Amino acid sequence: MRFPRRIAAFFHRDRETRALRDEMQFHLELRARKLRLSGLAPDDAGFAARRQFGNAAVYQDQISAIWGWTMWERFMQDLRQGIRMLVKAPGFTAITVLTLALGLGINTAIFSAVNAVMLRPLPYPQPDRLVSLWEENIHPDDRRFSSSGTSAGRLGGVGRTTLSPANLADYRAASAFEGLAAYDSSPVNLTGMGAPQRVGGEAVTWNYFSVLGVPPAEGRTFLPEEDRPGANPVAIVSHEFWQQRMGGAADALNRTILLDSKPYRIVGILPAGFQSPQKLGLQEATEVYLTASYASALLANRGDHDVNGLARLKPGVSVAAAQAELNTIWAGLARQYPATNANIRPEIAPLGDDLAGSVSYSLWALFGASGLIVLIACVNVANLLMVRAAGRRHESSVRMALGSGRLPLMRQLMTESLVIAVAGCLAGIVTGRLLMLGLTAIAPAGIPRIDTAGMDWRVFGVAAAMALITGLIFGMAPAWQASQVNPVDALKTAARGTGAKSQARWRTALTIAEVSLSLILLVGAGLLLRSFSTLMGVKLGFQTDRVIAMNINLPELRYADGPARFQFFQKLEDRVRALPGVVGVATANRMPMRGGWASGIFLDGDMDNEYVPDFQAVTPGYFDTLGIPLLRGRALTALDTDQSVPVAVVNQTFAHQLLRDADPIGHTMLRGPGAPRIAIVGVVNDIRRKGKDGEIKPEVYLNAAQTALYPVRLADFAVRAAGDPRALVNSISREVWAIDKDQPLTNVRTMDEIIDEAVARRRFQTLLLLIFAAVAVALAIVGIYGVLAYSVSQRIAELGIRVALGAPPRAILALVLRQAGMLIAAGIAIGVAGAYGLTRFLQDLLFQVKTTDWRAYTGAVALLAAVAVIAALVPARRGARVDPVVALRQE
Amino acid sequence: MLILKTLARHKPMHGFAIAEFILETSQGVLQVEEGSLYPALQRLLLKDWIVGDWGKTDENRRARYYSLTAEGRRQLARELDRYARVSQAIAAILQPVEP
Numbered sequence: 007m008r009f010p011r012r013i014a015a016f017f018h019r020d021r022e023t024r025a026l027r028d029e030m031q032f033h034l035e036l037r038a039r040k041l042r043l044s045g046l047a048p049d050d051a052g053f054a055a056r057r058q059f060g061n062a063a064v065y066q067d068q069i070s071a072i073w074g075w076t077m078w079e080r081f082m083q084d085l086r087q088g089i090r091m092l093v094k095a096p097g098f099t100a101i102t103v104l105t106l107a108l109g110l111g112i113n114t115a116i117f118s119a120v121n122a123v124m125l126r127p128l129p130y131p132q133p134d135r136l137v138s139l140w141e142e143n144i145h146p147d148d149r150r151f152s153s154s155g156t157s158a159g160r161l162g163g164v165g166r167t168t169l170s171p172a173n174l175a176d177y178r179a180a181s182a183f184e185g186l187a188a189y190d191s192s193p194v195n196l197t198g199m200g201a202p203q204r205v206g207g208e209a210v211t212w213n214y215f216s217v218l219g220v221p222p223a224e225g226r227t228f229l230p231e232e233d234r235p236g237a238n239p240v241a242i243v244s245h246e247f248w249q250q251r252m253g254g255a256a257d258a259l260n261r262t263i264l265l266d267s268k269p270y271r272i273v274g275i276l277p278a279g280f281q282s283p284q285k286l287g288l289q290e291a292t293e294v295y296l297t298a299s300y301a302s303a304l305l306a307n308r309g310d311h312d313v314n315g316l317a318r319l320k321p322g323v324s325v326a327a328a329q330a331e332l333n334t335i336w337a338g339l340a341r342q343y344p345a346t347n348a349n350i351r352p353e354i355a356p357l358g359d360d361l362a363g364s365v366s367y368s369l370w371a372l373f374g375a376s377g378l379i380v381l382i383a384c385v386n387v388a389n390l391l392m393v394r395a396a397g398r399r400h401e402s403s404v405r406m407a408l409g410s411g412r413l414p415l416m417r418q419l420m421t422e423s424l425v426i427a428v429a430g431c432l433a434g435i436v437t438g439r440l441l442m443l444g445l446t447a448i449a450p451a452g453i454p455r456i457d458t459a460g461m462d463w464r465v466f467g468v469a470a471a472m473a474l475i476t477g478l479i480f481g482m483a484p485a486w487q488a489s490q491v492n493p494v495d496a497l498k499t500a501a502r503g504t505g506a507k508s509q510a511r512w513r514t515a516l517t518i519a520e521v522s523l524s525l526i527l528l529v530g531a532g533l534l535l536r537s538f539s540t541l542m543g544v545k546l547g548f549q550t551d552r553v554i555a556m557n558i559n560l561p562e563l564r565y566a567d568g569p570a571r572f573q574f575f576q577k578l579e580d581r582v583r584a585l586p587g588v589v590g591v592a593t594a595n596r597m598p599m600r601g602g603w604a605s606g607i608f609l610d611g612d613m614d615n616e617y618v619p620d621f622q623a624v625t626p627g628y629f630d631t632l633g634i635p636l637l638r639g640r641a642l643t644a645l646d647t648d649q650s651v652p653v654a655v656v657n658q659t660f661a662h663q664l665l666r667d668a669d670p671i672g673h674t675m676l677r678g679p680g681a682p683r684i685a686i687v688g689v690v691n692d693i694r695r696k697g698k699d700g701e702i703k704p705e706v707y708l709n710a711a712q713t714a715l716y717p718v719r720l721a722d723f724a725v726r727a728a729g730d731p732r733a734l735v736n737s738i739s740r741e742v743w744a745i746d747k748d749q750p751l752t753n754v755r756t757m758d759e760i761i762d763e764a765v766a767r768r769r770f771q772t773l774l775l776l777i778f779a780a781v782a783v784a785l786a787i788v789g790i791y792g793v794l795a796y797s798v799s800q801r802i803a804e805l806g807i808r809v810a811l812g813a814p815p816r817a818i819l820a821l822v823l824r825q826a827g828m829l830i831a832a833g834i835a836i837g838v839a840g841a842y843g844l845t846r847f848l849q850d851l852l853f854q855v856k857t858t859d860w861r862a863y864t865g866a867v868a869l870l871a872a873v874a875v876i877a878a879l880v881p882a883r884r885g886a887r888v889d890p891v892v893a894l895r896q897e
Numbered sequence: 898m899l900i901l902k903t904l905a906r907h908k909p910m911h912g913f914a915i916a917e918f919i920l921e922t923s924q925g926v927l928q929v930e931e932g933s934l935y936p937a938l939q940r941l942l943l944k945d946w947i948v949g950d951w952g953k954t955d956e957n958r959r960a961r962y963y964s965l966t967a968e969g970r971r972q973l974a975r976e977l978d979r980y981a982r983v984s985q986a987i988a989a990i991l992q993p994v995e996p
Contacts, residue, residue, distance in 0.1 A: 025951075026935065026939075028959070029911075029912055029935070030912075032912075032960055033912050033913045036913040058930070059930060059931045059932040060933060062932055064932075073943065
């Protein structure tokens with residue numbers, strides 16, 4: 007009750023004040039009348055009444071204090087005063103606000119990315135109860151199982167693998183879960199609706215949408231009986247599919263669409279904007295959802311891992327409790343099925359964390375870096391404020407001499423700083439918004455949810471908090487300074503305007519801090535740059551120029567087996583090879599950079615030792631098209647067929663690691679007991695098929711013609727052109743459609759583009775940190791320049807005397823530069839120590855570069871020292887050119 | 898306490914009336930600057946012991962009439978009680994010692 011009254015009174019304080027004055031006036035009138043009645047003269051009565059009443063103004067003030075208005079009024083007074091002072095010095099205001107806007111803007115932009123990618127809850131109901139479920143191979147060397155799906159999440163160790171659908175039923179028994187669903191990417195060819203298209207699809211268990219908590223907007227979700235082999239084929243489509251591909255037709259429900267040439271009935275349409283967890287914020291959206299309908303053979307094999315798990319915890323159940331329960335279930339499975347489950351442990355993590363994964367690491371690093379920039383901006387503004395405060399020492403002293411307390415003086419300066427901070431914050435938010443637009447435009451693909459980065463209460467909150475903290479930080483120094491003023495001394499020396507000793511110390515310290523902070527950022531940027539140039543220097547081992555690659559996914563219904571698919575590609579190769587401008591053609595299950603397949607083998611009949619090399623099924627043109635040199639033996643040829651001897655070509659690493667550098671030609675391998683014996687006929691150069699930062703593994707190339715040897719599908723097609731490979735795309739498409747008019751071409755990219763995309767994230771990080779470092783160095787230069795220019799202007803008289811006494815300009819130059827050198831050296835020393843401590847957080851972002859890389863350190867130190875000296879030279883030269891006559895006359 | 902007591906004894910009064918009443922009742926013993934009454938009234942308002950309602954005087958002049966709230970009555974009782982105890986104690990100490 008008391009508080010609201012106080013607040014209500016606060017808002018009506020003007021009215022209340024008037025009422026009080028009125029009331030007191032009334033009192034005085036009554037008293038005066040009474041005194042008059044008792045015989046006093048009217049004038050005397052008025053005086054006497056007032057005398058009896060006391061000082062009305064003082065009582066008004068007391069009342070105002072009782073209601074707690076005084077503080078507010080003083081604050082408003084300070085505020086008005088502060089704004090007046092800032093408006094009177096537009097140059098100073100512009101520089102400080104701009105500096106802050108730059109620092110806070112960068113910070114806001116990076117934070118809004120952090121917020122979008124990691125902090126904002128997932129767009130599903132009660133997202134904190136959603137967990138991601140995967141399996142971890144706790145002995146990654148043990149490859150007794152096969153894994154083929156792509157994991158949606160990014161947490162977990164090297165042994166992270168997709169789930170085995172066979173284990174799902176056991177995990178579902180955990181009482182911690184309200185529901186457990188599985189999903190996996192399963193893109194499909196959409197035909198019968200204009201040109202054939204490849205669309206994003208997902209095969210999901212029937213309860214997928216209820217676990218996510220999102221029912222279809224129209225129609226219904228899947229029924230359990232639809233999630234079985236042989237059930238009626240049904241599909242649920244995204245709102246966007248319905249709008250864009252079906253024109254938002256009112257009768258879309260129950261219509262039939264052709265996916266991979268098979269008719270599916272649409273039973274549901276999802277709400278607008280719904281997106282599968284694995285596709286959040288990515289460009290290729292999932293448009294159709296089909297039932298997973300796991301085959302009984304798959305459900306019988308616990309060693310087959312190929313789906314992603316997603317579970318909803320019951321309310322109040324913690325992730326740790328659910329994990330503990332899973333561990334118990336796992337222990338039972340490991341006893342029952344030691345071969346497939348002993349080394350495969352189920353693991354869960356909050357879905358949001360899992361999706362953000364490693365991205366969060368680099369984003370936090372960038373956020374830290376942007377925090378350093380804010381600090382530098384603060385230091386710079388503090389420095390500027392100190393200069394200003396020095397100019398206002400006279401004013402402060404006069405105020406103090408006139409009886410102003412230290413506290414009100416400090417409060418006044420702090421309020422001014424806060425005004426600057428708030429202005430800087432607003433400008434920073436605008437800058438941040440602009441930077442964010444630029445950032446998302448150049449951000450590499452594959453950062454989940456970055457597209458949703460924008461302003462929300464969290465971003466505003468952080469920006470406001472930063473502004474407040476920065477305001478306090480940079481306001482503190484000058485306010486403290488001002489409060490230390492001794493009016494007597496200050497007024498005596500005011501005419502000459504020399505700064506106090508302690509003030510010079512403060513500014514020196516601030517400048518040193520600035521230099522060291524920028525050095526930390528420079529070292530970080532240097533490390534990333536070193537890492538990036540190391541990465542770019544890595545040789546891939548194959549020629550990427552003038553090669554274009556594409557996916558041609560042949561639907562099962564029309565191309566039932568390996569030979570049928572091989573025949574399609576053979577026909578296509580013949581037709582495309584005949585096109586003008588084509589130098590080479592190749593088909594493979596997967597081209598480099600696009601995933602692959604690994605399988606266990608036994609060498610030379612030794613069934614005790616199993617090795618797991620990567621496998622490729624390729625056509626003979628593969629090596630020439632990609633420019634992979636043959637080192638020994640022969641390459642694969644058109645003469646190898648299903649009827650001839652099974653053959654393989656291996657890479658150098660195969661020979662080195664699995665055969666101890668023996669000549670591989672003549673050795674044989676088996677993919678399993680009773681499998682065909684494959685003879686090694688040649689050795690090719692190593693290539694980095696997983697990209698520049700990927701490792702080189704033992705590699706086996708099978709001939710695509712020997713279709714009985716490999717279980718994977720041929721799906722990638724590549725062409726080497728004489729000129730620009732892009733120019734061939736249309737004619738290649740025509741050849742594809744001449745063979746099968748329903749066959750889409752997808753993922754059409756030149757090899758160079760593919761390689762480029764693979765390093766895009768590293769390039770992005772490097773670029774950002776370089777920009778940060780540049781901003782930091784620029785701010786530091788301004789800081790150094792400011793300090794020295796001020797110090798020279800303060801010492802004009804002294805320098806003038808020196809010149810008058812015969813000091814050569816060179817000596818003056820050296821004098822100022824020595825001062826600068828001290829600042830720079832101290833800053834660099836502290837900065838090196840700071841960088842040594844902080845850059846360890848960058849380790850995960852670096853490729854083959856240690857965080858203690860001496861080149862990055864020396865480069866950063868040299869660069870900073872050079873620019874700092876240049877910044878110092880300008881004021882130093884001005885000092886050296888001092889005309890003693892002018893300088894002394896100023897005195 | 899004096900203000901509370903004054904208001905407890907009478908119907909709602911305005912500031913001048915309160916001052917007059919205290920002055921008269923104490924027969925001029927309690928003489929303070931009359932203005933100090935107003936901060937005191939504001940303190941009581943803030944504590945919700947009294948309420949002030951604007952009204953008209955007999956001469957049709959706008960004035961604020963203060964009256965006691967229930968909480969104010971309880972407070973008055975508490976203060977009177979305490980005052981009684983303190984004054985009793987003082988009286989006991991000051992009592993002439995029996996020869």
